[in-house]
Amino acid sequence: MIGRIQAIARKKALVAGVSAMLVIVAFVLTNYLTGSTDASLAVGGLVSFFASVLLLALNEIAPTGFSLLMVAKSSPYSKQIAQGVKEVVSNSRDGFSEVVLIEDPTGNDALIQAIEEQLTRRYFGTVAIRPLVVDNRLADYVKILLARDIFVILLDLDIPDPEFGIATKRLPYYVGSDHRLGGSEAFALASALPVCENTYYLALLGPEGSSSAESRGRSLCWSLMCSGRHRESFVVQLPSWSPQAAMNAIKAALEPVHADVTVDCSRLIVFCPNDNICQALATHLDELKRLEVFQPLDEIGFVGYDGLRGPLGDYALQGVANVVGTVDSCPELIGREAALAAIASFERRLSRQKRQFLVQPVGVAFT
Numbered sequence: 001m002i003g004r005i006q007a008i009a010r011k012k013a014l015v016a017g018v019s020a021m022l023v024i025v026a027f028v029l030t031n032y033l034t035g036s037t038d039a040s041l042a043v044g045g046l047v048s049f050f051a052s053v054l055l056l057a058l059n060e061i062a063p064t065g066f067s068l069l070m071v072a073k074s075s076p077y078s079k080q081i082a083q084g085v086k087e088v089v090s091n092s093r094d095g096f097s098e099v100v101l102i103e104d105p106t107g108n109d110a111l112i113q114a115i116e117e118q119l120t121r122r123y124f125g126t127v128a129i130r131p132l133v134v135d136n137r138l139a140d141y142v143k144i145l146l147a148r149d150i151f152v153i154l155l156d157l158d159i160p161d162p163e164f165g166i167a168t169k170r171l172p173y174y175v176g177s178d179h180r181l182g183g184s185e186a187f188a189l190a191s192a193l194p195v196c197e198n199t200y201y202l203a204l205l206g207p208e209g210s211s212s213a214e215s216r217g218r219s220l221c222w223s224l225m226c227s228g229r230h231r232e233s234f235v236v237q238l239p240s241w242s243p244q245a246a247m248n249a250i251k252a253a254l255e256p257v258h259a260d261v262t263v264d265c266s267r268l269i270v271f272c273p274n275d276n277i278c279q280a281l282a283t284h285l286d287e288l289k290r291l292e293v294f295q296p297l298d299e300i301g302f303v304g305y306d307g308l309r310g311p312l313g314d315y316a317l318q319g320v321a322n323v324v325g326t327v328d329s330c331p332e333l334i335g336r337e338a339a340l341a342a343i344a345s346f347e348r349r350l351s352r353q354k355r356q357f358l359v360q361p362v363g364v365a366f367t
Contacts, residue, residue, distance in 0.1 A: 065094025066346035067123065068339060071114050072130035072155065074101035076276070076308045076316075077331050081130065081155060084335020092343065098124070108138045115145075126342035128153040128175075133209035134160050146170040151345040153338050158211045159356060171355065173345075175338045177329035178358040179212045183219025185363035186303050189325040190269045191227070192365060193301065198266040201233040204250070206273040207240050213273050216305065216327075220271055238273065243280030246272075247287060254291055267299040275317050275326055278304035282322050305329070307364065318366055325365040333359045 070085055072078040082099045089097040100114045108131055115127055127150050131138050134157065145152050152172035159174055190201070203220055206213020217237075224233045236253045238246050270288070272278035281288065282302045289297055300322055307328025308316040317323045337357045344350040 065092070065096065066125055066343050067095070068097040068126040068128060068342045069115065069118050069124040070097065070099045070128040070130075070155075070335075070338070071111050071118075072101055073105050073111075073132055074103045077156075077274075077306055078130055080308065080331035081335040081338070084332035084337075085128070085339045086335075087332070088336050088339035088343070095339075095343065097339070105132060108132055108135060108141070112137070112141050115141075124150065125346055126151040126153060128155055128338050128342070130155040131157060134211055135209075142172055146172065151342065153341060155334060155338060156212050158215055160211065173341055173350075173354075174356040175334055175341060176212065176356075176358060177331075177334060177361050179216035179329070179361070180219045182305065182327045182329055182361040183216040183221075184223050185327045185361055186216070186220055186271050186305060187223035187227070189303050189327070189363045189365055190271070190301070193269075193324060193367070196267040196299070199232065199269065200267070201229060201269050201271065202250070202254075203233060203235045203271045204246060204273055204277065205235065205237045207238055217273070238277075241274065241277070243277050246277045246281065247284065250288070251291070266297075267301065268297055269324075270300065270302045272302060272304050275304040275306045275308045278302050278323060278326070279317060279320055282317075282320050285322060303327070306331070307361075315364065315366075324367050325363060327361050328364050329361045330359045 068085065068089065070082060072081070078101055082101065085097055085099065089095045098118060100118060102110050102114055105111060111129060111131065115129070118124065119127075127145055129138075129142075129152070131154065139160075142152055142154070147170075154172050154174050156176045157174055158176070158179075201224060203217070203224065205217035208214075221230075221233075221235060224230050234254060236249055238249050268288075270278075270281060272281060285300060288300060301324040302322055303324055304317045304326030307326055307330065310316050315326060315328075317326050337359065341350060341357065
């Protein structure tokens with residue numbers, strides 16, 4: 001609140017100072033040209049009047065309402081979150097938002113640098129960050145923003161342990177998808193397929209450091225175990241979000257298995273950690289079919305995750321051969337809820353006890 005008041009005060013002081021300078025210049029110039037003090041006073045009065053009107057107009061035009069800065073790695077998922085943010089802000093009466101998406105950042109430092117560059121240009125009451133990883137650098141910077149009295153929203157991130165915060169009990173707000181439910185939704189998509197004997201499952205887990213990937217991975221593995229299908233399951237943790245790295249990790253993990261394990265596999269279901277990897281694997285089906293551990297393999301199906309949409313609003317994986325469905329984690333809704341939280345914080349309607357909003361993911365079957 002203090003930072004917002006200071007920003008408004010600086011704006012008013014600047015405009016008032018410029019207005020006063022205009023009055024002085026007009027008075028001196030008129031007095032020099034006409035030699036009449038009365039004329040100078042009259043012109044000075046007119047300039048003062050118009051300067052006052054300008055000050056009032058600028059007070060209305062300048063963004064003194066809620067302001068939101070979103071910074072994230074550039075990706076289809078981040079862009080859909082940004083769409084949700086912009087949708088809410090465009091419908092608000094006095095809101096302002098700025099979205100910065102960074103191509104191939106090497107770490108959270110790139111996001112932090114982008115935030116600082118924006119904050120030097122103008123005041124933002126809310127900063128929403130979709131971090132690359134959860135690390136000490138992120139935790140320390142969140143504390144710095146909170147100490148500046150900036151409302152911090154962490155996107156697509158579970159509340160970590162220990163919590164990010166400062167001694168005065170200021171804490172960030174979290175908006176994301178309920179990935180625990182997402183993991184079980186992915187399993188439900190596979191379970192809904194027609195019964196097939198000798199079905200095996202390959203669960204691909206996202207890389208370490210991604211709390212959302214870890215959350216849905218644990219949920220998926222728990223569902224496989226509770227259903228008694230863990231004996232027919234293989235789990236591979238991927239080193240990165242690269243589709244090629246995913247294929248290499250699958251081969252490295254499963255090719256040695258063939259020497260010790262022989263399975264009679266009629267159907268293989270592959271759970272992918274995101275839609276991008278799912279599409280890449282589905283279009284390179286022959287490489288998976290050549291894995292000897294699953295021979296003979298009659299049928300293969302893929303389950304995606306994220307629910308990314310194309311330019312026309314349809315699911316990006318819809319129509320891709322052998323993809324049985326995806327889990328829509330509703331990224332646009334995450335963006336909308338983040339913007340609504342920024343508005344509620346600005347209007348002091350957001351309860352201190354409310355720390356998180358979880359969007360409910362939905363399994364979407366294509367077959």
